[in-house]
Amino acid sequence: MGASTFIESEVTVPKGQKLDLIDNVAAPHVIKNGTWNGSTPDPTTEPGAPTVNASFTGNDKQTVGPFNTAGTFKLYCTIHGGMKITIIVK
Ligand SMILES: [Cu+2]
Structure with missing residues (x-):
């Protein structure tokens, strides 16, 4: 990030x-689980997604998961509009 x-x-x-x-x-x-649709947050957790709620203060690292279900999962940053990532599990 x-x-x-x-x-x-x-x-x-x-x-x-x-x-x-x-x-x-x-x-x-x-x-957290979810994504940005333009400037609107969409805090949807997909079925099978691990719950993600990870706070960072800067220059740090956290581990999320495990991702035990195959599929496509989305994570977003609640404080930075448009900051999102897609996780593909297979
Ligand atoms: Cu951020």
């Missing part, structure tokens, strides 16, 4: 694995 974006917009995670979210800069983020 950068200051207000995910550096990668999509990542693939093998089923059953966890995902490290790394905050590379001195910026806070609050990552």
Whole structure:
């Protein structure tokens, strides 16, 4: 993660694995299940998604998951409009 974006917009995670979210800069983020539709937050948790609620203060790392269900899952940052990532589990 950068200051207000995910550096990668999509990542693939093998089923059953966890995902490290790394905050590379001195910026806070609050990552939860859901996405941004334009400037509107959509806090939807897809069926089979692990619950994600990870707060970052800057230059830190947290592990989310495991992602035990194959599918497409979305995470977003509640404090940075448009900051979102797609997780593909297979
Ligand atoms: Cu953020």
